[in-house]
Amino acid sequence: MTTICTGDKVVLPTSPTPQPATIIISNASGKIVEIVPQRLSKDHFSSSSYRTPINFIDAQSSLILPGLVDAHVHLNEPGRTDWEGFYTGTRAAASGGVTTVVDMPLNSIPPTTTVENFEIKKTTTKGQCFTDVAFWGGVIPGNEGDLKALVDRGVKGFKCFLIESGVEEFPCVKEEDLHKAMKVLQDTDVPLLFHAELDVGDDHPHPQEEDSTLYSTFLNSRPQKLETDAIALITTLQKTYPSLRCHIVHLSASNALPLIRQARAAYPNNLTIETCFHYLCLSSLSIPNGHPEFKCCPPIREEWNRDLLWEALKDGTIDFVVSDHSPCVSELKNLDTGDVMGAWGGISTLGLGLGLLWTEARGEGEGQKRDVTIAQIVDWLCWKPAIHAGLGDRKGKLEVGFDGDLVIWDEEAEWEVREEELRFKNRVSPYVTKRKRLRGRVRKTFVRGNLVFEFDGEGEGRFGEPVGELL
Structure with a gap:
C-alpha cells in the first residue's frame, strides 16, 4: 500500500x-x-x-500536520490498569493527533526502574497500542546500578522526584542519590528528568486545619518556592556534571524563569524545560472550590503567572508543551466530597492538547490573544519533544525519510468538551467542568x-x- x-x-x-x-x-x-x-x-x-x-x-x-509527540504520559500499565492502560491511553492520544507517546516510569506496578520491570511493562503492550510508544526509566534510591542496562534496552532517559511522588513504589531521591545516578548517566546520551519541587523546610503554609475544599488551600500548600528551590539544586549539580542534560518536567512557576535563563547562559545545551497545557490554558482564580478535578502537582497558578509562562514559551526559555496525562480512578479524585487536599493530583488531557493550545493562542480561552502561528505550535508539540525523547531522526516533522x-x-471546527468526547479510561476532566x-x-x-x-x-x-x- x-x-x-x-x-x-x-x-x-x-x-x-x-x-x-x-x-x-x-x-x-x-x-x-x-x-x-x-x-x-x-x-x-x-x-x-x-x-x-x-x-x-x-x-x-x-x-x-506532523503527528504530535507527547513526551509526558502516565499509562499506568501494568498494576494500575484501572487508572489507564496502553489500549485506552494510546487510543485517546490518537484521537487528538498524537502519534507517539513517551510513557512515564510510574504509576505502573512495577515501575520502570530495573531491566526486569521494564521487560514486564513491554510485555503488557502487545497488540494494544494505537500510537508508537517510547519509555522513560526511573531513578529511585539505590537503583543506580540498573541505569546503564536500561539505556542499553532502549529507555530514552530517566525521571526522578525531589518530593514524594504519591506512590510508595517510586520514592523520591536525596542529593546523595542524585550524585550516584548522575555519575552513571554523565557517560550516556540520555537526559535526567526532574519533578522539580523541593521542600527544604522553610516556613510556608502546611494547611492541615484550613478548608480542604478550597482551591486556595491547595495552591498555598505548593508555593512557587518549592520549584525555585528544586531548580536551584539542579542547576548547582549541573556544575559538577556539565555533560549531562537535565530536564525540568511540567514547569508551573514563573519565578524560576530567571534562574533557568541564567543556567542556560552557562550551559546552553544541557538544560531543557517543558510545561503543560493546563498551566497555559487555566488560571487559579477561575477554579471553583470543591472541584478536585483541577488538582495537579505543581498546581495551576495565577493569571499573571500564566502570561509569563506563555512569554517564556514564545521566547524559547520553555522548549515545548506536554499533557502530563496523569489519571486515576474517579473515586481517588474525591468528586463526591470536594476534598482537594486529599485528592489524587493529576489532570487527564490526552486527545485535547492541540485544540487547547490553538484555542488559547487565538485568544479564545481565558486570556489574551497570544499571536502564535501553527508552525510554532508544531514546533512545541511535535519537533521539540521528539528531539527531547531521542526520536529526532524519525518523528516530529514531515520530511523524506521520517515516519x-x-x-x-x-x-476552524468548534466543539465543546463533554464527557462523551473523552476517550481515555476515567473520563474526568476540568475542561468538562468548564464546558x-x-x-x-x-x-x-x-x-x-x-x-x-x-x-x-x-x-x-x-x-x-x-x-x-x-x-
Missing part, C-alpha cells in the same frame, strides 16, 4: 506558513518517500508506476501511513487497528 495525502495547507519544516504539498508514504517501510511541493489530484497517480494499491486522501481545506505520521486537522469550547478538530490520524483514527462529525469517531510499535 502507498498512502498519498495532498492539500493546500501542509506544515513543512522548510516554511513558516502552510504550503501546498503532496506527501507520499510507503506503508511497507512506514516512511515518507517523497514530498511534492504542490497539490496533486488523484488522477495524477492513476497511471503512475506505483506497484502497490494507492490510498489517496485529499485534506481539502484542512491542515496537514509517515501525520494529522489532518480542521483548524470548554475548543477551536480545531482532528479529522484523521495516521501512524506510519496507517489510519488509526477518523472523525466524520458523529459519535466518537472510528479507530483503525492498534499498529503502534515500541521505540
Whole structure:
C-alpha cells in the first residue's frame, strides 16, 4: 500500500506558513518517500508506476500536520490498569493527533526502574497500542546500578522526584542519590528528568486545619518556592556534571524563569524545560472550590503567572508543551466530597492538547490573544519533544525519510468538551467542568501511513487497528 495525502495547507519544516504539498508514504517501510511541493489530484497517480494499491486522501481545506509527540504520559500499565492502560491511553492520544507517546516510569506496578520491570511493562503492550510508544526509566534510591542496562534496552532517559511522588513504589531521591545516578548517566546520551519541587523546610503554609475544599488551600500548600528551590539544586549539580542534560518536567512557576535563563547562559545545551497545557490554558482564580478535578502537582497558578509562562514559551526559555496525562480512578479524585487536599493530583488531557493550545493562542480561552502561528505550535508539540525523547531522526516533522505520521486537522471546527468526547479510561476532566469550547478538530490520524483514527462529525469517531510499535 502507498498512502498519498495532498492539500493546500501542509506544515513543512522548510516554511513558516502552510504550503501546498503532496506527501507520499510507503506503508511497507512506514516512511515518507517523497514530498511534492504542490497539490496533486488523484488522477495524477492513476497511471503512475506505483506497484502497490494507492490510498489517496485529499485534506481539502484542512491542515496537514506532523503527528504530535507527547513526551509526558502516565499509562499506568501494568498494576494500575484501572487508572489507564496502553489500549485506552494510546487510543485517546490518537484521537487528538498524537502519534507517539513517551510513557512515564510510574504509576505502573512495577515501575520502570530495573531491566526486569521494564521487560514486564513491554510485555503488557502487545497488540494494544494505537500510537508508537517510547519509555522513560526511573531513578529511585539505590537503583543506580540498573541505569546503564536500561539505556542499553532502549529507555530514552530517566525521571526522578525531589518530593514524594504519591506512590510508595517510586520514592523520591536525596542529593546523595542524585550524585550516584548522575555519575552513571554523565557517560550516556540520555537526559535526567526532574519533578522539580523541593521542600527544604522553610516556613510556608502546611494547611492541615484550613478548608480542604478550597482551591486556595491547595495552591498555598505548593508555593512557587518549592520549584525555585528544586531548580536551584539542579542547576548547582549541573556544575559538577556539565555533560549531562537535565530536564525540568511540567514547569508551573514563573519565578524560576530567571534562574533557568541564567543556567542556560552557562550551559546552553544541557538544560531543557517543558510545561503543560493546563498551566497555559487555566488560571487559579477561575477554579471553583470543591472541584478536585483541577488538582495537579505543581498546581495551576495565577493569571499573571500564566502570561509569563506563555512569554517564556514564545521566547524559547520553555522548549515545548506536554499533557502530563496523569489519571486515576474517579473515586481517588474525591468528586463526591470536594476534598482537594486529599485528592489524587493529576489532570487527564490526552486527545485535547492541540485544540487547547490553538484555542488559547487565538485568544479564545481565558486570556489574551497570544499571536502564535501553527508552525510554532508544531514546533512545541511535535519537533521539540521528539528531539527531547531521542526520536529526532524519525518523528516530529514531515520530511523524506521520517515516519509517515501525520494529522489532518480542521483548524476552524468548534466543539465543546463533554464527557462523551473523552476517550481515555476515567473520563474526568476540568475542561468538562468548564464546558470548554475548543477551536480545531482532528479529522484523521495516521501512524506510519496507517489510519488509526477518523472523525466524520458523529459519535466518537472510528479507530483503525492498534499498529503502534515500541521505540
